[in-house]
Amino acid sequence: MFHKTLAAALAAAALLAGAAKAETLRFSSFEPPQAFITGTILARWAEDVTAASEGTLNVRMFAGGTLGRSPAQQLELVESGVADLAWIVTGYNPGRFDGSLVAELPFAVTSATSGSVALWKLHEEGLLAGDYDKFKVVGVVTSSPNAVVSTGAIAQPEDLRGRNFRASSPLLLKALEALGAVPVGGITGSNLAESISRGLIFGTFNEWNAIQTFRIDEAAGHVLEVPMGTSTMLVLMNKAKYDGLPEAAKAAIDRHSGLAFSEAFGAAFDANVVDHRAKVVADGKTKVTEPSAEQLQAWRAAVQPVTDGWIEATPNGRAIYDRFIELIAEVDAR
Known part of the structure; x- marks a missing residue:
């Protein structure tokens, strides 16, 4: 009996030690x-x-x-x-x-x-x-790259001029400045749909996951797939x-x-x-637009000063940017 009790105690102690x-x-x-x-x-x-x-x-x-x-x-x-x-x-x-x-630079990722x-x-x-x-x-x-999500149709960079538009980081706010928009920061994801619905902002730079999580598409109605950073x-x-x-x-x-x-x-x-974008397109309530090559070039040219400014202001900026683009290409080629 003693040996059985001792064995049970030792087993229990081992279990407790493992849990601890x-x-x-x-x-x-x-x-x-x-x-x-x-x-x-x-x-x-x-x-x-x-x-x-x-x-x-x-x-x-x-x-x-x-x-x-x-x-x-x-x-x-x-x-x-x-x-x-x-x-x-x-x-x-x-x-x-x-x-x-x-x-986060536009057109990089x-x-x-x-x-x-x-x-x-x-x-x-x-x-x-x-x-x-x-x-x-x-x-x-x-x-994934952000898109231009808005309450009204946006096609060209000049369509953003004078519009209150939200971005999540200082660099993307600079992109909005370059586009002639009124940059709005400080609005977190959970407040985006309400801010759009109340007319506080005309739109936002966001990718499809955030659009899904915070139901931004339900408040906005338009998505232009221009790669406005990440x-x-x-x-x-x-x-x-x-x-x-x-x-x-x-x-x-x-x-x-x-x-x-x-x-x-x-x-x-x-x-x-891919999954959420397909659901939004199939639903038909949000207009999703893939820009033409000419449109993409216009948007790229409009925000190029942001990339140039980052490279110039960042120590070793040119080497970092070039290496990053090189690595992106290597992954895409796999």
Whole structure:
């Protein structure tokens, strides 16, 4: 009896020890849990890392702004340790990760896959200036190209003159200036549809995933598919937290970070873009326009000063831009 009791106690102790070594990582997202990026890409990443960690980790999503509601607050959550990881939109943190702004330039990125892979490789090559070394960088990615989403038909650059138009980052606000629009910043995704419906803005630069998540098409009604830059995004982890993890936990995170994260993110993002765009076109309530070659050239010429200005103002700007475009072409040629 004694030996059976001892064996049971030892087994229970082993189970408790195994459970105790699984550390919970808090992964913050300002998006609602059902949003595509958070509910599909980030949640899947959390599950994959947990499964690969040999019982050392439990990565738990805190979506819907549970740890902090503002998109601009996410980086601070990681720095302060309130969150261990966070989904971060670069444009809400000016001056912190400016190297990645090369991917926000109009007409640079062709897809979320090419942009995300190229941006990660720039990071690996040490060409992205910013505070990356202060964090464990899980992913550096881009959206698919933005379109011109508006309440009325837009065909040529001059159609934006004098219009209140929203963009999510300083660089894209400069693009609006170059187009003669009245740039409007500070409107987050969750407030876009209302701002359009109330007439506060005539439209916005956004890609199909955001159009879907925030139901922008229902308020706007027109989408012109001119590649007006992207949104660049990050998944960052508190460096001290990462450094303090056991090797099996670090290995699980590393296995699903970097190029692997960029590839997985880009593929899922692009597939969702194709799916949602097809649904909107089939529904017929929103007019989706593919511009002609002549229209594209007019738009490219109108915003070229933004690219030229970024290259001139950025240390090593020409080399970074040329390398980024080269990497985009390499991914597209696969």
